[in-house]
Amino acid sequence: MYKEIKTIGVLTSGGDAPGMNAAVRAVVRTALSKGIKVIGIQRGYNGLLNGEVREMDLRSVSEIIHRGGTVLYTARCLEFVTAEGQKKGAEKCKELGIDAMVVIGGDGSFKGARALANLGIPCIGIPGTIDNDIACSEYTIGYDTAMNTAVEMIDKLRDTTQSHDRCSVVEVMGRNAGYIALNVGIATGALAILIPERPYDLDHDIISRMNQTQKTGKKHFIVIVAEGVGHAQELANEIQARTGIDSRATVLGHVQRGGSPTLRDRVTASQMGYHAVNLLEKGIYNRVVAVSADKIVDYDINVALSMHKTIDTMMLDVANTISI
Numbered sequence: 001m002y003k004e005i006k007t008i009g010v011l012t013s014g015g016d017a018p019g020m021n022a023a024v025r026a027v028v029r030t031a032l033s034k035g036i037k038v039i040g041i042q043r044g045y046n047g048l049l050n051g052e053v054r055e056m057d058l059r060s061v062s063e064i065i066h067r068g069g070t071v072l073y074t075a076r077c078l079e080f081v082t083a084e085g086q087k088k089g090a091e092k093c094k095e096l097g098i099d100a101m102v103v104i105g106g107d108g109s110f111k112g113a114r115a116l117a118n119l120g121i122p123c124i125g126i127p128g129t130i131d132n133d134i135a136c137s138e139y140t141i142g143y144d145t146a147m148n149t150a151v152e153m154i155d156k157l158r159d160t161t162q163s164h165d166r167c168s169v170v171e172v173m174g175r176n177a178g179y180i181a182l183n184v185g186i187a188t189g190a191l192a193i194l195i196p197e198r199p200y201d202l203d204h205d206i207i208s209r210m211n212q213t214q215k216t217g218k219k220h221f222i223v224i225v226a227e228g229v230g231h232a233q234e235l236a237n238e239i240q241a242r243t244g245i246d247s248r249a250t251v252l253g254h255v256q257r258g259g260s261p262t263l264r265d266r267v268t269a270s271q272m273g274y275h276a277v278n279l280l281e282k283g284i285y286n287r288v289v290a291v292s293a294d295k296i297v298d299y300d301i302n303v304a305l306s307m308h309k310t311i312d313t314m315m316l317d318v319a320n321t322i323s324i
């Protein structure tokens with residue numbers, strides 16, 4: 001049933017991602033251009049439950065398109081995972097006069113949005129996570145910036161790794177997904193890339209590859225380990241024990257979440273924010289905005305949350321063939 005949207009609530013939730021600000025800006029400015037009021041909710045679902053809100057005007061989103069992090073702040077809210085927390089959230093929306101919500105975050109945040117939708121609050125999800133682990137979308141806001149940051153850091157590591165004839169085992173983020181690891185591994189010429197989606201064999205995938213390439217004159221090595229595989233330090237110890245090559249572990253960590261968003265993240269975030277508000281204006285609710293074949297599309301939130309994403313095995317073949 002069509003319900004005219006007069007006021008939209010917008011929040012960022014879960015881990016911050018570069019480009020979230022550009023998405024907030026796009027939501028605010030698109031809504032205002034249509035005469036829709038926007039309420040910014042701070043610190044994700046925590047702020048909704050606590051009423052931590054402020055009205056957003058055109059200038060409230062000035063000077064943020066180039067800034068990492070999120071001006072709305074973000075949080076992980078345990079209370080919102082409970083039925084009581086969700087009911088309280090829906091009641092808060094009504095109390096604050098919020099007709100619809102735009103939730104910028106990852107898969108966890110969309111489960112929260114689905115709960116609100118089931119309680120009668122129209123919702124739109126915008127994928128904002130460095131992990132690129134939203135099944136319905138080929139791309140998530142922050143992914144490009146995070147990968148470029150990781151590449152920049154690993155290029156620096158390469159200098160010292162090469163100078164000392166060492167092996168660097170580098171752990172990159174991604175939670176249970178290996179997308180960051182796979183791309184960053186190819187971009188940095190890593191000898192081995194370990195991702196949670198593909199079991200690995202230490203002898204076959206690392207030790208014998210190192211031994212073989214040593215015979216061709218290679219003296220330094222980069223091994224990329226996805227966070228979902230982990231154990232970078234143990235792996236470095238094992239490699240050193242087995243090959244005699246001095247090895248060091250580096251966990252890149254939260255540096256990957258920061259920094260000024262790349263062009264791709266700014267543009268995608270702007271398109272997604274614009275699309276989200278257009279859907280609401282047309283009376284289309286409970287959707288997740290996504291990228292498919294380079295186009296901005298949207299999926300029913302239940303369908304989106306039931307989808308699965310796979311790893312492009314050709315990428316593994318590329319890495320195995322040329323990073324040698």
Ligand SMILES: Nc1ncnc2c1ncn2[C@@H]1O[C@H](COP(=O)(O)OP(=O)(O)O)[C@@H](O)[C@H]1O
Nearest residue numbers: 014015076077080081105106107108109111112
């Ligand atoms: N099953 C769920 N039901 C309702 N809300 C959820 C659920 N899972 C997560 N959330 C909410 O979304 C927040 C962010 O989820 P999280 O998985 O930490 O990050 P992301 O959204 O970036 O994947 C959580 O802190 C919680 O408030």
Ligand SMILES: O=P(O)(O)OC[C@H]1O[C@](O)(COP(=O)(O)O)[C@@H](O)[C@@H]1O
Nearest residue numbers: 014015106128129130131173174175
């Ligand atoms: O910042 P925290 O709470 O330590 O969480 C770390 C996690 O957040 C991420 O950086 C981003 O994940 P989300 O977007 O799902 O929040 C993951 O790569 C990592 O596993």
Ligand SMILES: [Mg+2]
Nearest residue numbers: 106107108129
């Ligand atoms: Mg997530």
